[in-house]
Amino acid sequence: MNSAPRRSFLAxxxxxxxxxxxxxxxxxxxTEWFPKVLGAAEPVNEAIxxxxxxxxxxxxFAEGDRSPTFRSNGTREPDSDQYRAWSxxxxxxxxxxxxxxxxxxxxxxLAELRMLPARTQITRHDCVEGWSAxxxxxxxxxxxxxDAVRPRTGARYVVLYCADPMADDGTDLYxxxxxxxxxxxxxxxxxxxxxxxxxxxxNGAPIRLRVERQLGYKHAKYVxxxxxxxxxxxxxGGKGGYWEDRGYQWWAGI
Amino acid sequence: xxxxxxxxxxxxxxxRHTLPVRIMHxxxxxxxxxxxxxxxxxxxxxxxxxxxxxxxxxxxPALAIGAREAxxxxxxxxxxxxxxxxxxxxxxLGVVRDGDGDLVPGAFPPWxxxxxxxxxxxxxxxxxxxxxxxxxxxxxxxxxxxxxxxxARDLAPTRADLAGIGAAVRDHLRFRHPRGEAAKRYxxxxxxxxxxxxxxxxxxxxxxxxxxSPWLDSALTGWVDVVGGRQSARSIHFIVAWLLxxxxxxxxxxxxxxxxxxxxxxMITGRYRVPTEPSHE
Numbered sequence: 001m002n003s004a005p006r007r008s009f010l011a012x013x014x015x016x017x018x019x020x021x022x023x024x025x026x027x028x029x030x031t032e033w034f035p036k037v038l039g040a041a042e043p044v045n046e047a048i049x050x051x052x053x054x055x056x057x058x059x060x061f062a063e064g065d066r067s068p069t070f071r072s073n074g075t076r077e078p079d080s081d082q083y084r085a086w087s088x089x090x091x092x093x094x095x096x097x098x099x100x101x102x103x104x105x106x107x108x109x110l111a112e113l114r115m116l117p118a119r120t121q122i123t124r125h126d127c128v129e130g131w132s133a134x135x136x137x138x139x140x141x142x143x144x145x146x147d148a149v150r151p152r153t154g155a156r157y158v159v160l161y162c163a164d165p166m167a168d169d170g171t172d173l174y175x176x177x178x179x180x181x182x183x184x185x186x187x188x189x190x191x192x193x194x195x196x197x198x199x200x201x202x203n204g205a206p207i208r209l210r211v212e213r214q215l216g217y218k219h220a221k222y223v224x225x226x227x228x229x230x231x232x233x234x235x236x237g238g239k240g241g242y243w244e245d246r247g248y249q250w251w252a253g254i
Numbered sequence: 255x256x257x258x259x260x261x262x263x264x265x266x267x268x269x270r271h272t273l274p275v276r277i278m279h280x281x282x283x284x285x286x287x288x289x290x291x292x293x294x295x296x297x298x299x300x301x302x303x304x305x306x307x308x309x310x311x312x313x314x315p316a317l318a319i320g321a322r323e324a325x326x327x328x329x330x331x332x333x334x335x336x337x338x339x340x341x342x343x344x345x346x347l348g349v350v351r352d353g354d355g356d357l358v359p360g361a362f363p364p365w366x367x368x369x370x371x372x373x374x375x376x377x378x379x380x381x382x383x384x385x386x387x388x389x390x391x392x393x394x395x396x397x398x399x400x401x402x403x404x405x406a407r408d409l410a411p412t413r414a415d416l417a418g419i420g421a422a423v424r425d426h427l428r429f430r431h432p433r434g435e436a437a438k439r440y441x442x443x444x445x446x447x448x449x450x451x452x453x454x455x456x457x458x459x460x461x462x463x464x465x466x467s468p469w470l471d472s473a474l475t476g477w478v479d480v481v482g483g484r485q486s487a488r489s490i491h492f493i494v495a496w497l498l499x500x501x502x503x504x505x506x507x508x509x510x511x512x513x514x515x516x517x518x519x520x521m522i523t524g525r526y527r528v529p530t531e532p533s534h535e
Contacts, residue, residue: 019365022291026369029376038379041386049469056472059479067310124308124484126468128374130300131309132484213469247375253469254382 035247046251050181058187058212061122066195067133070125072202075174078164078222086163091206096190100159100227103150110192110206116140116148119189127216128248137210139191143184151180151228157240158183159232160209161225166242176220177232177240177250178211187212190223215252217243268438270526275404278395279521285388286498288380291368293495294361295377301348301361303492307483314338316489321349321359330357389460396452408440409449415442431512434531444508451501455494462491 028034078084086094091110099105108116120138142158162174182188189210192199199205204221211218218241232238237245244250271279301319302309309315318335332348334341345351350363353370364370368380399405422442425431432441440448464470465478465487478484509517513529520526 018287021287022365022368022370025288025291025380029369029373029380035376035379038383041379041383044386045382049467053469053473057475058468058472059476061307065307065311067308068312069310071310124468126466126484127300128378130297130488131302132307133310134308213472215468243375247379249378254467 042249042251045254049251049253053213055181055185056213058123061124061134063122063136065134066122066136070133070135070194070203071127071131072200073127073129073216075164075166075221076202078162080163080165080170083163083222087201087205094206094224096207096223097225098145098149098227099225100229101152101155102146102228103152105149108145113140113145113190113192113207117144119187120193121187121189121210121212123187123210123212125216125219128243128252136193136195137189137191138193138196139189139207139210141186142188142190142209143186145190145226146183146228149228154230155228156180157229157232159227159229159235159240160220160223161227162220163222163224172236172242174220174222174242175236176209176218176242177229177235178209178214178218182211182214185211185213213253217241217248218252266527267525268528269524270438270520271524272402272404273524274398274402275395276521276524278391278398281387281391282395285384285391286502288368288384289388290495290499291366292377292380292384293492295367295369295372296374296381297492298361298367298372299374303489304485305482305489306485307479309485311485319343319348319361330359385460385463392456392460399452409445409452411442411445411449415445418442429511431529433529437528438526447501447504451498455497455501459491459494459498462487462494466491 094110095107096109096113097105097107117140118138119141120136122134122136124132124134126132146158157177157179159177160175162176164174166172166174178188187210190207191204191210192207194200194203199208204219204223207223208221209219209223229235232240236242239245240250241248300309302315303317304311304313304315306313315335316337320333320335321330322333323329324331330344330349331342332344332346332350334343334347343349344357346363347361348359349357350360352358352360352364360372367377369376399409419442425441426443431437432439462481465481466484471478471484478487481487481490513527516527
């Protein structure tokens with residue numbers, strides 16, 4: 001038996017087979033239908049996670065667990081004249097518009113947001129990329145704000161509109177959406193302080209969402225507007241968020 | 255039912271693997287291949303490993319894969335740091351060859367990852383779909399292994415097996431493989447390794463994957479601290495994946511040296527030709 005050439009032939013064949021297999025998978029990724037098959041796992045994951053942990057609390061940490069620096073990801077400084085004007089003035093002119101399917105739409109200044117029932121929490125921020133960082137957040141409970149504007153029957157999602165354009169030409173403003181389960185979760189806040197100081201620009205000044213049981217891209221920064229909607233199919237790409245429109249899962253609990 | 259139990263068959267072929275085991279084995283091969291390749295792509299979005307509750311905990315990473323420009327000429331150099339020790343890994347880690355053969359930044363070579371080029375959202379879609387294929391197949395296998403007595407009969411080591419571990423190690427090192435009656439059973443090392451993979455490594459990979467989910471962390475708030483925190487879970491998930499690769503390499507090596515065609519036939523048709531007893535000298 002001539003085993004040495006046979007083994008090297010086998011190794012070559014195995015490598016070629018593996019390359020062909022992965023190339024085939026890449027072609028599947030670019031079809032219209034196959035990603036939909038893969039996406040069938042998403043609602044299953046969401047349903048099971050909500051069965052196992054419907055309204056459990058995210059872990060909270062001690063002061064000493066905080067990360068020495070809290071990484072800024074995505075937009076570091078929104079490239080818009082409106083934002084620069086707000087920022088130059090210490091956000092004194094900033095207002096958060098709350099509307100859509102609510103009984104009492106209104107706008108909140110930063111000072112008014114600071115008067116709402118607040119919550120302080122030291123939590124871990126898990127980025128979809130795989131890193132995590134721990135910081136202390138203080139902000140208005142979204143539940144308290146919703147109680148004030150009174151969502152109408154049929155409202156199912158809270159859409160958050162942001163000040164940061166994602167495209168170089170100033171368009172594609174970042175946005176996100178969460179359902180009412182998350183909106184009323186006790187740890188879901190509109191954070192205005194990070195680590196006992198006003199939220200820095202790099203981390204979403206003046207307001208960012210904290211929705212602690214989901215990945216970082218759900219934690220919209222530079223929030224300027226909140227809208228309650230029955231569905232979000234008519235907004236931007238229709239998938240409920242900037243990254244969702246680019247293939248990321250809407251429910252980002254894993 | 256002919257598939258119910260391995261039996262001696264006509265023509266010198268021994269019926270070794272039942273149909274359910276064969277089907278589940280090959281589903282597992284596909285699922286683990288996709289999980290590994292898509293997992294490497296996901297890892298590439300943040301090619302560092304940390305132990306602890308967060309990745310920004312004031313301590314340097316245990317593993318970091320990256321790229322830097324060479325001092326002269328500005329060519330890209332792949333750099334891998336493991337516990338502070340630095341290695342140049344151009345071509346393999348940190349700086350890899352793309353489809354055109356050009357050196358580009360990237361944690362793992364495109365031929366190892368799914369998708370081949372950087373595409374985190376798609377890698378996650380593959381990973382979370384095939385995680386279900388893997389888990390459902392694995393649960394079905396465990397249920398079958400217990401109910402059919404495959405576990406008790408073929409995988410659980412006997413007292414005699416355990417007493418013979420030393421001899422089995424010596425036999426393996428000399429490439430002496432069982433023949434005759436003994437070749438119809440798994441040897442003791444095989445049994446122990448299969449049990450460790452099936453009941454320790456694979457479930458640990460799943461558990462550490464679940465531990466990375468911020469939502470599932472709230473099922474029993476703080477449970478990820480059992481392994482040292484969320485970033486420890488991510489690191490363990492990565493290490494277990496590579497231990498599984500090590501197992502597969504040894505497994506395939508053993509398959510080849512003990513008769514590739516015979517072993518492949520056994521895992522496809524179920525029939526295994528038992529090597530004859532050596533004649534006495």
